[in-house]
Amino acid sequence: xxxxxxxxxxNGPLHLGHAFAAVVAHDLARTRGGAFLLxxxxxxxxxxxxxxxxxxxxxxxxxxxxxxxxxxFQSHRLESYAQAGERLKAMGLLYPCRCTRAEIxxxxxxxxxxxxIYPGTCRHKNVDSEGAAWRxxxxxxxxxxxxxxxxxxxxxxxxATPEIFGDVVLLRKDLPASYHLAATLDDAADGIxxxxxxxxxxxxxxxxxxxxxxxxxxxPVWHHHPLLVxxxxxxxxxxxxxxxxxxxxxxxxxxxxxxxALRQGRFPAGISLSMGLHQSP
Ligand code: GLU
Numbered sequence: 690x691x692x693x694x695x696x697x698x699x700n701g702p703l704h705l706g707h708a709f710a711a712v713v714a715h716d717l718a719r720t721r722g723g724a725f726l727l728x729x730x731x732x733x734x735x736x737x738x739x740x741x742x743x744x745x746x747x748x749x750x751x752x753x754x755x756x757x758x759x760x761x762f763q764s765h766r767l768e769s770y771a772q773a774g775e776r777l778k779a780m781g782l783l784y785p786c787r788c789t790r791a792e793i794x795x796x797x798x799x800x801x802x803x804x805x806i807y808p809g810t811c812r813h814k815n816v817d818s819e820g821a822a823w824r825x826x827x828x829x830x831x832x833x834x835x836x837x838x839x840x841x842x843x844x845x846x847x848x849a850t851p852e853i854f855g856d857v858v859l860l861r862k863d864l865p866a867s868y869h870l871a872a873t874l875d876d877a878a879d880g881i882x883x884x885x886x887x888x889x890x891x892x893x894x895x896x897x898x899x900x901x902x903x904x905x906x907x908x909p910v911w912h913h914h915p916l917l918v919x920x921x922x923x924x925x926x927x928x929x930x931x932x933x934x935x936x937x938x939x940x941x942x943x944x945x946x947x948x949x950a951l952r953q954g955r956f957p958a959g960i961s962l963s964m965g966l967h968q969s970p
Contacts (some may be wrong), residue, residue: 691723693883693912695749695756696872698730699741702933703748705960706887706917706925709951713914714885715754716952726879727756732763732864732871748934751944761879763871770866773874773904774823774859782830782903783859785821786811802892806855823860827852827899834902839894842883842912851895859900873897877906885912888964889924915962922963931960 693714697707718725729745731737749756777783788796788810797805812826830851837849851857859870866874876884876897884894891913901908917925925931938944954962 691718691721691883692726692879692881693718693723693885694726694728694876694879694881695754696728696730696875696886697745698733698736699738699745700733700736702741702744702935704925704931704933705947705951705957706931708748708752708934708947709917710885710887710914711749711752711754712948712951713912715756717883717885717912723882724757725754726758726881727760728875728879729760729762729764730868730871732767732866734863737764744935748938748944751934751938752948753945754948761875763866763875766871766875766878767865769874769878770860770871773870774865777825777859777903778823780833780903782826782833783823784812784826784856785816785818786824786856786858787816787821787862801854803854807857809856812856820862822858822862824856825859825896825899827854827856830899830903834899837898837902839898839908840910841891841894842910844891844913847895849895849898851899853892854896857896869893869896869900873900873904873906876909877901877904882909883912884909885914887916887924888913889916915964917956917960918963920959920961925960 695711695714697703715725727749729742731742774783788807793807794805796808796810798808799806807824811824839847839849841847857869858867861867894911898908919925937947950956956962
């Protein structure tokens with residue numbers, strides 16, 4: 690049975706772009722007789738706020754999107770992330786790194802999907818691991834995993850090229866996980882068979898496919914949907930003036946009608962769908 694999920698991060702209110710993502714994940718599950726799950730990606734202690742989680746529940750209900758089972762919280766799963774981190778360390782695939790963003794930006798010679806590519810400064814150094822982040826030695830991991838492919842329902846079969854990110858951080862210095870590790874482990878733990886999310890996260894799936902292979906996790910199919918963008922081609926964001934779903938709800942707008950309009954491709958003036966790859970601003 691197909692299982693999809695909507696996985697918002699409670700570091701801000703949801704807006705129309707999130708509503709579109711939730712509608713896509715919900716409808717793909719429902720039209721195929723599957724399950725639609727909600728996962729709150731709340732491991733970023735500095736930016737996550739519980740009040741946004743309460744708002745997520747209200748917003749989804751208002752949109753008429755009912756999820757199956759209990760909402761899952763990444764903050765309850767830190768132990769499973771730490772265990773996977775230990776496994777990858779034992780496989781000799783992680784190394785500690787204490788480089789700052791500024792040091793990386795100064796030493797980098799190429800840009801990746803998330804900014805300057807880490808140039809491998811600490812890969813073969815004896816770095817004190819106390820309070821360090823842990824990075825994946827991607828070349829070594831690819832040697833171990835061999836050539837990998839993954840499938841996006843819309844874009845077709847992809848050859849996995851996680852090296853476009855360089856050696857990504859898998860365990861942050863303040864957390865036994867990073868987005869890539871937590872999302873990959875959770876999708877497997879939740880039995881997600883169709884990972885639906887925006888095109889902005891398309892490149893991340895190269896890394897997730899590699900992690901699945903290393904950790905012996907099943908590979909789902911992906912569905913990276915187009916993003917709602919403003920006239921300048923940038924993703925919708927509250928800070929650029931798009932009202933949040935909460936603002937619309939409190940103003941008395943009809944959430945189910947909004948969800949229906951999104952389904953039919955009817956968007957407010959100045960907002961359109963873009964299939965292009967958009968960097969997060
Ligand atoms: N938490 C991510 C976000 O809000 C989505 C992650 C995912 O769907 O894999 O952008």
